[in-house]
Amino acid sequence: MISVVILGAGNVGTHLYKAFRKSDSVTITQWYNRDLSNLQIYKNDVEIVDDLSKLKEADIYVLAISDDAVSELSKVLPFENRLVVHTSGSVNVHDLDKKNQRGVFYPLQTFSKHSEIDFSNVPICIEVLEKQNLQLLKDLAVAIGSPNYKISTEQRQTLHLSAVYVNNFANQLYRIAHEISDAKSINFDILKPLILETAKKVQDMSPYMAQTGPAKRNDKKTIKRHLKLLENEQHKAIYELLTKSIKQTHGR
């Protein structure tokens, strides 16, 4: 049985709480938040606490708080030489105060407040400063059914950057398609299966192999007609830049 204390009650903290609770091999010793009001609805299921001095002993302290708060909170923890991990994609593991053993338990996924998360679809990126803690964090990932990967700080920061491309930027392309189609009174539902299929395709095939379309074919006629259809200058600039990028990738 792995005992954990969760610190933080945002999206990541709440989803981890639910995953830990469901697991037979994890016990949640306490759930800490500066402001207890967010945790009141859980008070019958777990010990909730807003006073750091009341933190009990546990195998792992999981900091699920904003990037900027990690360093500060780790400094004021009233104990030493225990395992403290943060859950951020970008914070350096050395930003955790060195009075404790340090690690990272970074779930690479997009978390919405209200939707249920299936942790078998949440890869956990693990980093440790003390080797002996690697297995414990791997066990914690396995306990919630997550695939896990040992990665370095540099790799984690690169993953965080890559995630911006495949998540935030891809979503902005969906948004632009929404704007373009809305302007012509087109039901956005028509595009949804294509969005899903495009994402599914690269689950088994490299994005390189999966590519199709006018830019890859260097179909100048279609590209020209598309640019003529675009009224928004920024949409046009994005079309041109990504077309150029695809051409370069595919040597056209």
Place this chain on the structure above:
Amino acid sequence: MISVVILGAGNVGTHLYKAFRKSDSVTITQWYNRDLSNLQIYKNDVEIVDDLSKLKEADIYVLAISDDAVSELSKVLPFENRLVVHTSGSVNVHDLDKKNQRGVFYPLQTFSKHSEIDFSNVPICIEVLEKQNLQLLKDLAVAIGSPNYKISTEQRQTLHLSAVYVNNFANQLYRIAHEISDAKSINFDILKPLILETAKKVQDMSPYMAQTGPAKRNDKKTIKRHLKLLENEQHKAIYELLTKSIKQTHGR
């Protein structure tokens, strides 16, 4: 029972053939291709033909051929006043020769040669010049289990353009993430669940509502760090342009 003749043996033609064959309410009168060698493996299941003068009567002639060939092939069809449709996202319906009744049966999806297609995930965009043919084309879509939408030429061309954003361009972002992570020896598998979840999210939520990340939050520190991590000038330009676009969308 709807009788169809398919003309063309590329991806779209082949997938439509399989979908029509599975349907209880469609009969495939013939399958035409200029070059019969592609069709030989189907010759026991359907009448295959490479001579236009041998085309038999059918309710619908489905041209599943390259954009550039639509006009020409429609001209040399040796019959008049029958229903001829093309399957292209960008070709004008008027490019079909006016000696026949004309329409469009455009499946908006990405087709790979080897993967099976579930047509319940393939919206069919329908356009007709003769009103009385609308119901027949809707029936054909229903017969293969596809959602269908009546759209105009302008809407179809806008959809084709939108599809480039959500398919080709989104896929290129996956490719860039692949390049970035490969350069640091990161397993691309780690990013696959996020790719899928991002696409799933907008099935029930607008892309606007689904957006998260440093650009939306205008988190200058993270954006600056990301730009510093990027070594490729084009990746950097794409990061900057899409960040600007997200900021604009979310009023930052």
